[in-house]
Amino acid sequence: SQQGEEDPQALSIQEGENATMNCSYKTSINNLQWYRQNSGRGLVHLILIRSNEREKHSGRLRVTLDTSKKSSSLLITASRAADTASYFCATASRGYSTLTFGKGTMLLVSP
Amino acid sequence: DAGVIQSPRHEVTEMGQEVTLRCKPISGHDYLFWYRQTMMRGLELLIYFNNNVPIDDSGMPEDRFSAKMPNASFSTLKIQPSEPRDSAVYFCASSFSLDRGYTGELFFGEGSRLTVL
Numbered sequence: 001s002q003q004g005e006e007d008p009q010a011l012s013i014q015e016g017e018n019a020t021m022n023c024s025y026k027t028s029i030n031n032l033q034w035y036r037q038n039s040g041r042g043l044v045h046l047i048l049i050r051s052n053e054r055e056k057h058s059g060r061l062r063v064t065l066d067t068s069k070k071s072s073s074l075l076i077t078a079s080r081a082a083d084t085a086s087y088f089c090a091t092a093s094r095g096y097s098t099l100t101f102g103k104g105t106m107l108l109v110s111p
Numbered sequence: 112d113a114g115v116i117q118s119p120r121h122e123v124t125e126m127g128q129e130v131t132l133r134c135k136p137i138s139g140h141d142y143l144f145w146y147r148q149t150m151m152r153g154l155e156l157l158i159y160f161n162n163n164v165p166i167d168d169s170g171m172p173e174d175r176f177s178a179k180m181p182n183a184s185f186s187t188l189k190i191q192p193s194e195p196r197d198s199a200v201y202f203c204a205s206s207f208s209l210d211r212g213y214t215g216e217l218f219f220g221e222g223s224r225l226t227v228l
Contacts, residue, residue, distance in 0.1 A: 030215075031215065033215070033216065035217075041221055041222075042115075042202060042204075042219035042220050042221045042222050043154075043202070043204075043217070043219045044219070045216045045217065045218070048215075048216060088154070090217075092215045097142060097159070097161065097166070097215070098144070098156055098159060098167070099156075099215060099217060100156070101146075101153060101154040102153070103153040104153070
């Protein structure tokens with residue numbers, strides 16, 4: 001069963017706007033990761049945030065983590081058409097070597 | 112680095128046939144994972160290996176599925192006999208060991224899209 005659940009399932013915005021995706025999970029984690037998947041391609045790692053971190057930045061990406069609420073958000077600023085993809089959160093639970101993925105958010109950025 | 116290499120990229124077969132999917136992980140990675148992706152169930156972990164040893168195969172759906180890793184640079188996922196409900200995209204991913212302080216970033220291949228008629 002999925003550990004992480006993304007919200008919304010789909011998001012449609014215009015170029016230049018910001019996109020925010022949320023992820024909720026159920027059990028204690030070691031870290032939480034976000035991945036992007038372009039249509040017909042494999043998943044690509046975007047950013048990782050550890051359980052003792054609250055916020056992390058990478059280029060136009062900003063990730064927050066609230067362990068008390070068991071939730072994370074991914075913000076993409078100044079979106080581009082090339083950001084069109086599915087975005088997945090994945091959790092690494094304590095004591096486990098595997099990642100559990102949510103079902104993803106489909107982001108469509110229109111020119 | 113060539114990344115994780117999977118073959119074939121596409122496979123169309125008839126029910127009852129044997130299917131073999133192949134994966135070459137990134138050199139130096141000591142974890143290898145097989146995932147299956149469908150619209151209905153999302154990404155499901157099937158099995159993973161550490162240093163070529165299967166650690167957890169609880170995600171393998173049935174005895175029709177088997178996976179091997181004969182050496183550090185090659186793994187196979189076999190389905191015999193295949194059924195229409197096995198149609199999905201199968202991903203292989205590799206990573207460094209968490210014991211070396213690496214926090215589990217996975218590197219995915221491009222996937223093998225399987226269609227069973």
